[in-house]
Amino acid sequence: RVIVLGSVNTDLVVKVRRLPRPGETVIGGTFYQNQGGKGANQAVAAARSGEKPVTLIAAVGNDVFGRESLAALQRDRIDLTHVKVKHSISSGVALIMVDEGGENAIAVASGANTALSPADVNEVPDSVFESAAVLLACFEIPVETVRAGMRRARQFGVTTILNPAPVPEELPADLFSDVDIMTPNEHEIARLLHLPQIEDEAGVRDAATRLLDRGVRNVVLTLGARGCFFAGAEGTGFLPAFPVKAVDTTGAGDAFNGALAAALSEGRAWGDSLRWASAAAAISVTRAGAQPSMPFRREIEDFLKI
């Protein structure tokens, strides 16, 4: 199986003519509610693209948002046995306003995601880790909880993927050596290493090398429409993105990570797994939204003509 350790959020979006100033009310908007959270998105991507069961370790509040998030995840057959329902704290919610030009203002209440503890991870029975091939984690949950997940996965010989998004203020140095595959985008790798933004190919190679020097076994640096650069124990090279007409790139990284985890859990080779992830992400950007845009296995196979 694949274990996904991460966040569950609900996005409450109002599309308005223009963003209100402090104290102002702007009426006439339209409202959308989207399931989100990087952990949930990645779990959906892994479940749809893969044939192995996906177990999510996460936390929600005892409220309507949490219940709706879980209902959506259940429709994708994700194992929710180890999702904690935290009392006296809300589910994770993002309040998003978007204006006509696409400019946005976002306020996030991380809620139950911040209450997902190392103890919650350590409570998950050994049998779950014993039957896992891959653990995929992201931030939006406490760093210590991610560290506990990585550590535990490693003890069971489970391949660990860390999508370092969003990059926390501080990372314990010993986290890196528990990571088999780290998958930052360009902004994240720059923040992780306290480097200026990457300008060119030399910058890409240099940043990846620096991350490997920290003890990570492999780096897959995603470069948006340019594809990805991978380096480390499994090999080094560029994989160009599939050319598609992008409609909405929200969740591209989540599609990539979830599909990569699924492919590796099925024992696919490294290059094939990266191609699979890249195809899943390319399909996802041709559709609106994050979770709804995650492609199913059959669609990826058709896309790759396999």
Ligand code: ADP
């Ligand atoms: P994030 O969504 O985390 O910022 P990226 O923007 O780097 O991550 O995208 C992740 C992956 O999604 C890329 O490596 C690429 O494979 C794919 N991708 C992103 N944008 C496009 C695009 N416009 N066309 C095709 N593939 C894309």
